[in-house]
Amino acid sequence: MADKKLRLPDAELEVMQLLWSLPAPAARATVETEMEKLRPMAQTTLLTLLSRLAEKGFVRIEKRGRSSFYTPLIRRGDYQARQSKRFLDQVFGGSIPAFASALTASGIPKEDLEELRRLLEEGKL
Secondary structure (H helix, E strand, C coil): CCCCCCCCCHHHHHHHHHHHHCCCCEEHHHHHHHHHHHCCCCHHHHHHHHHHHHHCCCEEEEEECCEEEEEECCCHHHHHHHHHHHHHHHHHCCCHHHHHHHHHHCCCCHHHHHHHHHHHHCCCC
């Protein structure tokens, strides 16, 4: 299983975001086609990124004849939760008030902040 503290580099995270959005297992051709729509990259680059993700325990690569299929081994929500906690701890020293203050000063629309408040009040967060 992937290291719980591991933060993926941006390019690998883009590939994971794509894999999370596709039905699993995703065929290599599908991954290539969909990635081309999002962020064109050389086929060899994409295959290297997929191999790295497999080495890190984020993706399982399954060979079926001459085709490869990719399945995420880490759920999107689990990765997001770990990275959110890591971000909160690293940037704000774990302080929710400091994070909330920065969030309100960040220019996030008032409607989004009100939605966040509503979710907190309803116990949905």
